[in-house]
Amino acid sequence: MKIPRNDQELSSCEKWNSIKEVTVGHFVHPQGICESHSVGNGTKVWAFAHVLPGAIIGQDCNICDHVFIENDVVLGDRVTVKSGVQLWDGLRVGSDVFIGPNATFTNDFFPKSRQRPSCFARTTLEEGCSIGANATILPGISIGRNAMVGAGSVVTRSVPPNAIVHGNPARIRGDSRLGKATRVKAPAKGDNLPTDASNVRRRLAQGHKAP
Numbered sequence: 001m002k003i004p005r006n007d008q009e010l011s012s013c014e015k016w017n018s019i020k021e022v023t024v025g026h027f028v029h030p031q032g033i034c035e036s037h038s039v040g041n042g043t044k045v046w047a048f049a050h051v052l053p054g055a056i057i058g059q060d061c062n063i064c065d066h067v068f069i070e071n072d073v074v075l076g077d078r079v080t081v082k083s084g085v086q087l088w089d090g091l092r093v094g095s096d097v098f099i100g101p102n103a104t105f106t107n108d109f110f111p112k113s114r115q116r117p118s119c120f121a122r123t124t125l126e127e128g129c130s131i132g133a134n135a136t137i138l139p140g141i142s143i144g145r146n147a148m149v150g151a152g153s154v155v156t157r158s159v160p161p162n163a164i165v166h167g168n169p170a171r172i173r174g175d176s177r178l179g180k181a182t183r184v185k186a187p188a189k190g191d192n193l194p195t196d197a198s199n200v201r202r203r204l205a206q207g208h209k210a211p
Ligand SMILES: CC(C)(COP(=O)(O)OP(=O)(O)OC[C@H]1O[C@@H](n2cnc3c(N)ncnc32)[C@H](O)[C@@H]1OP(=O)(O)O)[C@@H](O)C(=O)NCCC(=O)NCCS
Pocket: 100, 101, 131, 132, 133, 134, 148, 149, 150, 151, 152, 153, 164, 165, 166, 167, 174, 179, 180, 181
């Protein structure tokens, strides 16, 4: 399943196809709660996971114990979501993405109790990328295709395709196509980043819609 960029791109046909797949076969553990009817074949929702009704999940995904998925969330096919992860409104996840245990996503720059923003920031995980355990992804970030986010990283800026990033704040440390042994030089400030969190924050404050 191709990751939709926005709600318009998610045609009613695609929605209907997803819904049809539900009836054919996905698995929900007796202790799991799956309120969505848009879950693809072969997907497994394990114990104490909770999927809200508006979520759309592709085929052959693995939703591990203690995962919470909100309504405005779309997952592609073969996505792994390890335990202790919450996927909040505004998140788009491409196919073959790995989300490590206790990774944290955010969708509101200045959260205040009982004050909902007019819209939540859009976070995108492009096809094939991996998010390490306990990484934190700030709102409005895009993680590029096949990129790797190291364990415990705090990602404050969008990550280009194939980059390995880690640290707080996360910086580019390598190229996932070249593997462990090869390092690329970290770019100078401002070199790499198609979208950065501070831009999104500024734009939201100015009343723009989330990216
Ligand atoms: C980011 C990652 C892919 C880098 O792997 P690598 O390229 O093999 O990197 P190395 O192990 O050779 O480490 C290179 C340097 O970066 C540091 N480093 C590696 N990962 C780091 C991380 N997540 N945060 C901070 N520093 C890190 C190492 O300490 C090392 O520093 P040094 O040169 O000063 O000793 C890997 O460390 C990682 O975090 N993988 C994710 C694991 C995970 O969360 N799995 C979830 C499923 S269990």
